[in-house]
Amino acid sequence: MQVLYLLIEMIVKCVVVFACLMICVAYLTWLERKVLGHIQIRYGPNRCGPYGLLQPFSDAIKAFFKEDLIPGRADKPVFVLAPMISIISAISLFAVIPFGNQFTIPGTDWVVKLRIADVDIGLLYVFALASIGEFGIILGGWASGNKYGLTGSLRAAAQMISYEVALGLSILGIIILSQTLRLTEIVHQQAGGFWNWNVWYQPMAFILYLICGLAEINRTPFDMPEAESELACGFNIEYSSMKFALFFMAEYAHMVTMGALAVTLFWGGWQPPFPFLSFIPGVVWFSAKLFVFLFFFIWQRGTFPRLRYDQIMKFGWKVMVPLALANLLITGLVVSLKG
Amino acid sequence: MIIPLLKGLGLTLSRFFSKPITYQYPEEKVPPAKHWRGIQYFEKNEQGRMRCVACGLCMAVCPSQCIYIETGEDEQFGRYPIRYELDASRCIFCGYCEEACPVKAIFMGKNYEWVENNRRTYLMNTEKLLEEKKNNP
Numbered sequence: 001m002q003v004l005y006l007l008i009e010m011i012v013k014c015v016v017v018f019a020c021l022m023i024c025v026a027y028l029t030w031l032e033r034k035v036l037g038h039i040q041i042r043y044g045p046n047r048c049g050p051y052g053l054l055q056p057f058s059d060a061i062k063a064f065f066k067e068d069l070i071p072g073r074a075d076k077p078v079f080v081l082a083p084m085i086s087i088i089s090a091i092s093l094f095a096v097i098p099f100g101n102q103f104t105i106p107g108t109d110w111v112v113k114l115r116i117a118d119v120d121i122g123l124l125y126v127f128a129l130a131s132i133g134e135f136g137i138i139l140g141g142w143a144s145g146n147k148y149g150l151t152g153s154l155r156a157a158a159q160m161i162s163y164e165v166a167l168g169l170s171i172l173g174i175i176i177l178s179q180t181l182r183l184t185e186i187v188h189q190q191a192g193g194f195w196n197w198n199v200w201y202q203p204m205a206f207i208l209y210l211i212c213g214l215a216e217i218n219r220t221p222f223d224m225p226e227a228e229s230e231l232a233c234g235f236n237i238e239y240s241s242m243k244f245a246l247f248f249m250a251e252y253a254h255m256v257t258m259g260a261l262a263v264t265l266f267w268g269g270w271q272p273p274f275p276f277l278s279f280i281p282g283v284v285w286f287s288a289k290l291f292v293f294l295f296f297f298i299w300q301r302g303t304f305p306r307l308r309y310d311q312i313m314k315f316g317w318k319v320m321v322p323l324a325l326a327n328l329l330i331t332g333l334v335v336s337l338k339g
Numbered sequence: 340m341i342i343p344l345l346k347g348l349g350l351t352l353s354r355f356f357s358k359p360i361t362y363q364y365p366e367e368k369v370p371p372a373k374h375w376r377g378i379q380y381f382e383k384n385e386q387g388r389m390r391c392v393a394c395g396l397c398m399a400v401c402p403s404q405c406i407y408i409e410t411g412e413d414e415q416f417g418r419y420p421i422r423y424e425l426d427a428s429r430c431i432f433c434g435y436c437e438e439a440c441p442v443k444a445i446f447m448g449k450n451y452e453w454v455e456n457n458r459r460t461y462l463m464n465t466e467k468l469l470e471e472k473k474n475n476p
Contacts, residue, residue, distance in 0.1 A: 037359070038355045039351045040354070041354055041360050042360070042361045043361050043363075299351060300348065302351050303344075303347045303348050303351040
């Protein structure tokens with residue numbers, strides 16, 4: 001029976017998390033258009049349902065009914081495979097994110113842990129899968145048989161390799177401090193109020209993580225792979241219909257995961273900012289913090305223009321990597337001196 | 340290097356909380372400019388008759404030749420147009436007819452919305468021109 005219960009629990013958790021993530025992605029597109037609209041002193045979508053709240057569904061219906069075109073020069077299997085790689089890796093990233101502590105089902109002694117998988121190498125898993133996700137973009141652009149697509153995917157490859165270095169190095173400070181790769185453990189160590197959050201011990205790493213995270217998910221200051229004005233949409237130029245929608249969803253799901261990881265690593269995950277606020281469930285705190293990050297991602301998109309390609313490369317290798325290395329050295333030094 | 344970035348973020352945040360300047364068109368119309376020249380209308384005189392005396396000046400001055408007048412005589416009230424046709428689909432809204440009119444009968448209105456499926460329906464006669472007054476309070 002125990003195994004059956006475990007199986008049911010796993011399936012329910014998977015379905016709920018998947019549904020929540022998909023709804024989150026759908027409404028993130030709405031939120032983005034809304035926030036960008038208000039930043040530009042206009043309304044954004046407001047025709048489809050109250051406040052345009054049905055807009056994501058109308059977009060989804062439109063994407064389903066569009067013509068699904070595969071160009072003649074495309075490498076067909078890879079062309080079809082690329083969006084799948086992107087979306088699968090983006091969604092499965094969320095499996096290790098702890099979005100709440102645990103609760104007991106009333107009337108039983110069955111404890112439900114609020115995360116799908118509590119793996120020992122959680123952080124490593126995240127970075128491995130995030131890198132696989134980039135293959136989707138690179139292969140998609142390459143398989144299109146289009147010069148803009150190819151340029152976009154080349155840029156994606158170069159940018160992601162450069163920024164993944166700095167991203168990984170910025171995270172190492174957290175790993176040194178918490179002595180573990182298990183995300184739940186990292187969150188547990190940040191319990192007891194906002195002054196215990198890692199962001200106060202690793203402020204440099206936090207900023208580096210945010211900037212490199214933006215480069216990793218192709219947000220605007222670093223959206224080289226799909227630079228509309230120069231590459232006419234870059235890697236997804238030949239994609240239409242649901243294949244394009246998959247790339248789009250993967251981008252937003254990746255964005256949610258980047259935000260969730262920032263919350264987990266730096267902002268104390270599901271922990272409340274003050275100990276006396278712990279009667280509010282952890283999921284609420286997690287969502288609230290995640291919203292702050294997502295709003296920041298959208299907000300900075302509405303503010304900053306895209307950098308030039310050589311500027312991005314220079315910034316990545318000459319600023320981000322040395323800063324991340326320095327941060328790593330100082331953290332290591334302080335930790336070893338304190339014993 | 341960081342301060343300009345933060346300034347930019349502050350600016351967009353202040354814009355985010357300001358009220359949008361959008362006019363939600365079908366429900367909310369942009370008020371036309373003071374001297375806007377829209378679809379013409381006829382004014383009536385004190386007796387409630389139209390002021391037009393069918394002098395033909397508007398027909399003569401119209402650059403796109405969209406006005407056609409047939410003049411008639413009335414024992415009691417003098418000259419009046421038997422037929423006054425204004426082809427709104429050809430009108431270029433220059434406003435010369437309003438300027439030329441010696442009795443202040445025709446005016447350029449403020450209305451700028453008029454869509455039809457059929458070109459014939461753009462032909463305005465005296466009734467239509469008098470009716471158009473309702474759109475120009």
